[in-house]
Amino acid sequence: MKREFIDPWSANLPENHKDIIKKFGLEKFDVRDFPKPNLLMRRGFVFSGRDLKIISDCIKNRKKFYALTGIMPTSDKIHFGTKSVIDQMIYFQNHGAETYVLVADLEAAATRGVDLKEARTRALEIHIPCYIALGLDAKKTRFYFQSENNDVRNLAFELSNKATLNEYKAIYGNAEPSRIMASILQVADILHPQLNKSMPGIVPIGIDQDPHIRLSRDITNRAKKFGFILPSSINVKFLPSLSGGLKMSKSEGNSLYLLDSDEEIKKKVAKALTGGRKTSKEQREKGANPDKDMLFELFRQHLIKNDDRLTKREEDYKKGKILDSENKEYATKLLIEFMHDFRRKYEKARRKTKRLFRD
Amino acid sequence: MKREFIDPWSANLPENHKDIIKKFGLEKFDVRDFPKPNLLMRRGFVFSGRDLKIISDCIKNRKKFYALTGIMPTSDKIHFGTKSVIDQMIYFQNHGAETYVLVADLEAAATRGVDLKEARTRALEIHIPCYIALGLDAKKTRFYFQSENNDVRNLAFELSNKATLNEYKAIYGNAEPSRIMASILQVADILHPQLNKSMPGIVPIGIDQDPHIRLSRDITNRAKKFGFILPSSINVKFLPSLSGGLKMSKSEGNSLYLLDSDEEIKKKVAKALTGGRKTSKEQREKGANPDKDMLFELFRQHLIKNDDRLTKREEDYKKGKILDSENKEYATKLLIEFMHDFRRKYEKARRKTKRLFRD
Numbered sequence: 001m002k003r004e005f006i007d008p009w010s011a012n013l014p015e016n017h018k019d020i021i022k023k024f025g026l027e028k029f030d031v032r033d034f035p036k037p038n039l040l041m042r043r044g045f046v047f048s049g050r051d052l053k054i055i056s057d058c059i060k061n062r063k064k065f066y067a068l069t070g071i072m073p074t075s076d077k078i079h080f081g082t083k084s085v086i087d088q089m090i091y092f093q094n095h096g097a098e099t100y101v102l103v104a105d106l107e108a109a110a111t112r113g114v115d116l117k118e119a120r121t122r123a124l125e126i127h128i129p130c131y132i133a134l135g136l137d138a139k140k141t142r143f144y145f146q147s148e149n150n151d152v153r154n155l156a157f158e159l160s161n162k163a164t165l166n167e168y169k170a171i172y173g174n175a176e177p178s179r180i181m182a183s184i185l186q187v188a189d190i191l192h193p194q195l196n197k198s199m200p201g202i203v204p205i206g207i208d209q210d211p212h213i214r215l216s217r218d219i220t221n222r223a224k225k226f227g228f229i230l231p232s233s234i235n236v237k238f239l240p241s242l243s244g245g246l247k248m249s250k251s252e253g254n255s256l257y258l259l260d261s262d263e264e265i266k267k268k269v270a271k272a273l274t275g276g277r278k279t280s281k282e283q284r285e286k287g288a289n290p291d292k293d294m295l296f297e298l299f300r301q302h303l304i305k306n307d308d309r310l311t312k313r314e315e316d317y318k319k320g321k322i323l324d325s326e327n328k329e330y331a332t333k334l335l336i337e338f339m340h341d342f343r344r345k346y347e348k349a350r351r352k353t354k355r356l357f358r359d
Numbered sequence: 360m361k362r363e364f365i366d367p368w369s370a371n372l373p374e375n376h377k378d379i380i381k382k383f384g385l386e387k388f389d390v391r392d393f394p395k396p397n398l399l400m401r402r403g404f405v406f407s408g409r410d411l412k413i414i415s416d417c418i419k420n421r422k423k424f425y426a427l428t429g430i431m432p433t434s435d436k437i438h439f440g441t442k443s444v445i446d447q448m449i450y451f452q453n454h455g456a457e458t459y460v461l462v463a464d465l466e467a468a469a470t471r472g473v474d475l476k477e478a479r480t481r482a483l484e485i486h487i488p489c490y491i492a493l494g495l496d497a498k499k500t501r502f503y504f505q506s507e508n509n510d511v512r513n514l515a516f517e518l519s520n521k522a523t524l525n526e527y528k529a530i531y532g533n534a535e536p537s538r539i540m541a542s543i544l545q546v547a548d549i550l551h552p553q554l555n556k557s558m559p560g561i562v563p564i565g566i567d568q569d570p571h572i573r574l575s576r577d578i579t580n581r582a583k584k585f586g587f588i589l590p591s592s593i594n595v596k597f598l599p600s601l602s603g604g605l606k607m608s609k610s611e612g613n614s615l616y617l618l619d620s621d622e623e624i625k626k627k628v629a630k631a632l633t634g635g636r637k638t639s640k641e642q643r644e645k646g647a648n649p650d651k652d653m654l655f656e657l658f659r660q661h662l663i664k665n666d667d668r669l670t671k672r673e674e675d676y677k678k679g680k681i682l683d684s685e686n687k688e689y690a691t692k693l694l695i696e697f698m699h700d701f702r703r704k705y706e707k708a709r710r711k712t713k714r715l716f717r718d
Contacts, residue, residue, distance in 0.1 A: 106513060106516040106517075107516075109513075109516050109517045110516045110517070110519045110520055111520065113520060116513060116517070146516075147509070147513045147516075148509075150506070150507070153512045154465060154468075154475060154506045156540070157465040157466075157468050157469045157505075157506075157540055157541075157544070158465075158468045158469070158475070160469045160536050160537040160540045160541075161469055161470065161472060161535075161536075161537035163536045163537075164535060164536065165533075165534055165535050165536060168536065174524075175524055175534075175536075176520075176523060176524050177519050177520075177522045177523065177524060177527065177534075177539045177543060178519040178520035178522075180536045180539055180540070181515070181516055181519045181539070181540060181543065182516075182519075184536065184540065185516070
């Protein structure tokens with residue numbers, strides 16, 4: 001039997017989200033458990049997780065819990081799909097979670113050779129302001145750098161004897177020293193809020209990060225001395241690239257980035273994979289398929305919040321009432337609107353970030 | 360061909376120091392290179408090293424260099440053999456080295472599950488004062504905890520991608536995550552003084568620690584970005600246990616510890632392995648063998664500093680003029696004198712340590 005791995009450092013990701021639930025022992029996400037679900041929850045893009053009930057109980061009973069996510073400061077660009085994860089962070093923040101956002105500068109140094117100073121500048125100039133501009137409350141969010149967090153770094157060493165080399169190989173398929181160190185540090189990131197206060201925590205992720213969650217849970221089970229509660233996770237479907245690649249990312253050809261210019265947006269949308277026909281005539285006659293259209297994926301996940309308007313547009317597209325050119329124009333308009341608003345918020349957030357990290 | 364490993368975490372150590380020089384590509388120590396050599400250097404107990412010339416040149420030309428050693432805070436007891444290493448640290452300190460002594464609390468946590476607070480208390484109450492009492496200058500020595508040193512912890516992550524899993528296996532024979540993390544951290548300890556200032560450094564060790572030196576040098580060679588100078592090492596022969604075990608240690612039956620009471624010393628010396636004969640009569644007639652006598656090992660390495668007096672006693676022992684009972688009495692007397700003096704210095708050093716680490 002061929003072993004199956006999810007390699008969190010690779011762009012080769014399993015294709016079918018439903019298979020994954022079964023194969024890796026995840027729970028299906030049940031939207032009825034979460035009060036006032038957000039767009040991605042309502043529309044089925046949040047599809048699974050681990051120990052979700054613990055977190056929904058915290059929300060319902062107003063008990064303390066935390067949500068955590070990370071910034072990987074390897075590039076100046078943040079792909080648009082990041083919004084899907086931050087939307088979940090915002091949901092939990094609005095529902096009472098202590099929120100932590102770590103800058104994985106030591107992980108970037110270990111696995112990609114990124115300089116710590118470079119990572120710091122990048123995080124302060126771009127990533128943290130973008131995360132705030134996406135809607136995280138700057139005052140309520142605890143941003144930190146791995147390279148400056150004593151609890152996290154020391155906890156990583158304390159937890160290291162709770163994992164074995166064979167376990168690394170079983171979870172990741174390989175076990176190079178830099179990856180071992182980066183993973184253990186991530187486990188420490190995920191668990192460290194519990195050092196001061198016993199409370200459940202949740203990590204919104206793309207499914208590619210699930211190996212870290214499994215490792216964190218295995219280690220939690222063994223590190224009895226700390227009495228940590230098993231960390232929960234919540235999985236958001238990937239936002240595909242505009243060319244139909246599994247997810248927006250630096251390795252996918254046609255991906256949108258936060259802070260893209262109007263020109264870039266126009267160019268990228270023009271080249272997007274659509275569900276349309278070869279000719280306008282054919283499309284008017286036979287209709288088109290919104291489920292194979294990357295712009296509809298964007299509409300559903302982020303750009304059209306009103307359900308009726310979305311359904312109407314889907315129907316019109318199916319019936320051939322909307323042509324690709326028109327749909328692209330509309331997508332371009334919505335994206336440019338989004339980006340202008342985002343850029344304004346980003347500029348404001350940069351000033352906020354400077355104040356937050358003034359030494 | 361069977362691979363040979365030195366496992367720095369095991370008590371199974373190679374038996375013949377001479378073989379080691381060849382097998383592991385060490386340099387022989389040449390006493391003529393080092394001005395005013397200390398006792399262990401003069402008497403051949405300092406037997407090898409790596410890049411020793413670089414350090415002797417620094418000493419002769421009054422160039423900057425550093426010496427570094429570590430404290431493993433896994434136990435309240437420090438075996439007497441530690442003095443051999445500290446004697447080398449003192450030599451380098453007196454010959455112009457910046458001296459660093461790290462408390463390997465994160466290594467102890469990773470490889471032995473030692474609690475960080477427990478390690479801290481132990482280091483402040485026992486280890487650091489003992490190291491000062493052995494003769495290190497408290498004011499000139501930079502004591503630090505791994506768990507509090509930003510440079511060291513961050514450098515470990517930055518260096519982690521310069522070693523491979525196979526290399527770990529080749530050097531250590533195994534590669535569990537906790538050991539990988541502990542070793543990389545040790546490499547960072549060894550190299551971190553060079554972050555602020557380019558200078559050679561030397562690490563006095565027992566040969567069991569040579570794998571760490573080899574790993575440090577391999578990583579130094581690859582981490583071009585940092586421009587580190589290859590760290591030198593100097594190897595001191597083990598002080599055997601009183602029962603003739605390869606080295607004094609917690610796992611050896613009859614080992615002396617710093618701070619042993621008069622009673623403990625008497626008991627331990629009484630049971631020591633000697634080079635004597637079965638009966639006093641036989642010993643008077645045929646003489647005895649100081650080379651198989653553990654007390655003479657102590658005399659040579661630490662207790663009798665005057666060469667003439669040592670030679671005289673060896674000759675007398677060989678000729679049967681000295682019986683074991685008398686020799687044991689003499690060893691007990693010297694050890695108790697040493698320990699009384701040491702204890703007085705230790706009490707003073709405890710107060711000094713408190714002032715050094717007052718928060």
